[in-house]
Amino acid sequence: EVHLVESGGGLVKPGGSLRLSCAASGFSFNYYNMNWVRQAPGKGLEWVSSISSSSSYIYYADSVRGRFTISRDNAKNSLYLQMNRLRGDDTAVYYCARGDNGDYYWGQGALVTVSS
């Protein structure tokens, strides 16, 4: 069974940093593109970033480009999101999602709260 488990969320002050992890199991992680999608409280979904299976291709939304870095370790079946210079509008549940062309399998999400 496919499992995606996010961790590393929490409360951080504006300007601070946080690293999210997504542990994958139940499938061949190194075959799949991976993504981060977030959802601010009471708001809609927002695509954040994608990384190809071999890390050759990486893409970011304008709202996070230059502050966030997506990466993966195929040997550890893990996806990461390094978030720097965090702002209040980065407060959201961050979902790890497997797949491409919109065919996503979703994790349960990790809450990141940016507040002083």
Add this chain to the structure above:
Amino acid sequence: QIVVTQEPSFSVSPGGTATLTCGLSSGSVSANFYPSWYQQTPGQSPRTLIYSTNVRSSGVPHRFSGSILGNKAALTITGAQADDESDYYCVLYMGSGIWVFGGGTKVTVL
């Protein structure tokens, strides 16, 4: 900046048909945008219903279907059931690796 548009809300009777749309603030949606649809109930992770316009994701009931209607992508729920009451989101591929979600449609079954 291009905005992906969805109806904020939609009401359908039990057993009825609901057609939700996903458009662009400028231009037309085609299959080249790989329109995809997701269902989300409060407190839960999204669930993929349809991807690449009309491909039903694994385990999704046949009452959910996707298409292009005119200049928009569409999600049709045929024979709506009470547990279809959820938020529905579409996403479009804008090229260069960029995806943009619509604002979502809150569907009420009553």
